[in-house]
Amino acid sequence: MSELFPPLDYPQGTSVHSLLESAADQFGDRVAVRFEDRFLTYEEFNQQAEGFARLLAERDVSTHQRVAVMASNRPEFFTAVFGILKLGASAVMISSAWKEAEVAHAAGLTEPVLAITDGETHLRLPPQLADRVIRLDDDPAVAALADASAESMAVELDWDQTEAVLVFSSGTTGMPKAVRHTHSSIGAAIVIWGSALGLTADDRFQIATPPFHILGLLNLLASVWAGSSVRLHPRFDLEAVLAAVETDRITLEMAVAPIALAMANHPYLEEYDLSSLRYIMWGATPVTESVARRVTERTGVGFLPAYGASEMPVITSNPVHRPDLWRLDSAGLPVHDVRVRIADLETGAVLSSGEVGEIQAQSPARMAGYLPAEANADAFTDGWYRTGDVGWMEPDGWLHITDRVKEMIKVRGFQVAPAEVEAMLLGHPGVVDCAVFGVPDPDSGEAVAAAVQFAEGADTSVDDLKALVADTLASYKSLHTVLVVESIPRLPSGKTLRRELKRQFEP
Secondary structure, eight states: TTTSSSOOOOOOTTOOHHHHHEEEEEEEESSEEETEEEEHHHHHHHHHHHHHHHHHTTTTTTTEEEEEEEOOOOOHHHHHHHHHHHHTTTEEEEEEEEHHHHHHHHHHHHSEEEEEOOOOGGGGGGGGGTSSEEEEETTTHHHHHGOOOOOOOOEEEEEEEEEEEEEEEEEETTEEEEEEHHHHHHHHHHHHHHHHHOTTTTTTTEESSOOOOOHHHHHHHHHOOOHHHEOOOOSOOOHHHHHHHHHHOOOOEEEEEHHHHHHHTTTTTTGGGOTOSEEEEEEEOOOOOHHHHHHHHHHHHOOOEEOSSEEEEEEEOOOOOOOOOOSSSSSSSEOTTEEEEOTTTTTTOOOTTTTEEEEEEOOOOOSSSEHHHHGGOOOOOOOEEEEEEEOOOEEEEEEEEESSOOOOEEEETEEOOOHHHHHHHSSSTTTTEEEEEEEETTTEEEEEEEEEEEOOOOOHHHHHHHHOOOHHGGGGGSSEEEEEEEEEEBBOOOOOHHHHHHHHGOO
């Protein structure tokens, strides 16, 4: 283990919601969350979470049940999550961008007893949840949370076994899988992430990434762990993000590829006072070195690359306290108490430094498992989590990520499973065969492309297929490019040769 990431202490028997209770005791009058022109102190944050727990109990939610949270980035999202946890229930993070079929799949897989929504998201709920909804915008009980009692609703629980949160991770076999984290595993992720970021109570940072994504969720939880302050943005707006750095004196910024690119291309970036920033953390999408360098040249702020997955939220990072060592060509070193190895893609044998293979990892923050349960068989080998990423390690542990074993597409940090989009296209009577794959895109990191073989004489157009996907799946799964081909290249086994199709997009 690197001396730059020494072992950590993980409080045994500590629930995730107890972090908020501790922060309320220790930092009660400090601002925990800022949103537009509102703010919550830690005392108010905890009080409203207690109120939400009481509201859920009144709606017949109890220990070990699941509650779906399908809302935008706002304080009530997080008071709801902490309220769920205080009851000993678990929070199912459903993307507010998903459409009816995707939401129905997620609900069928996790079986929540109630849903928390905002905006028009309740209209996409399946029938079994239609009458079991708390709507954050117009439920009088939610508006009354500001005057909620601070009396504790927290229950005793087995922190190592009790499920805390479920996030979704796509797989090559089709629809997204639910990733189950216990209080123990997500609690370890919080401590590891907070330490990797060097978070203290004096830090101020902002979350413009969706709260149902593991990065947005973990950022807020780590902030509570450290007693720092976050500004929430309902959506990514570069002007609002840059203005907040200046007015709130933000100390660290989070970036995925679209955010970094928008900063690099902003015509008046130099006019903003970004001197309060310690660094910009780049995660969830591969680092584009030229973009990062352009931002640093224009602002003087360096980038801290890190790497993780929904199943194991923090795997590697550049060492936060050694900016002289930060690199854009590497995802960093294995962080506190995380072990990483490279395995042969064919045999599974552990490889030496410099050799390319699948990245596998062990961590106290490893997920409890997937839903459906049968997906777990391929997720682990000898206790090591198989990331599905391909890479190699230097002798001193620096990790390089080069490719994917799973043909996953990463659009703005969100995972798109080719099989899910292919199933949609193959359901069209005019499509005989198809293959979906990712292609480089300067704005999103990757974009979704499809090669399609039309049926002879089919009265079908490329626009028809784009509309089909756009009307059925979340917007980030939309088809950017459709190639019409005579046939889909495949091996004799039937495996699609996506790499052969991707070559048409190489510069």
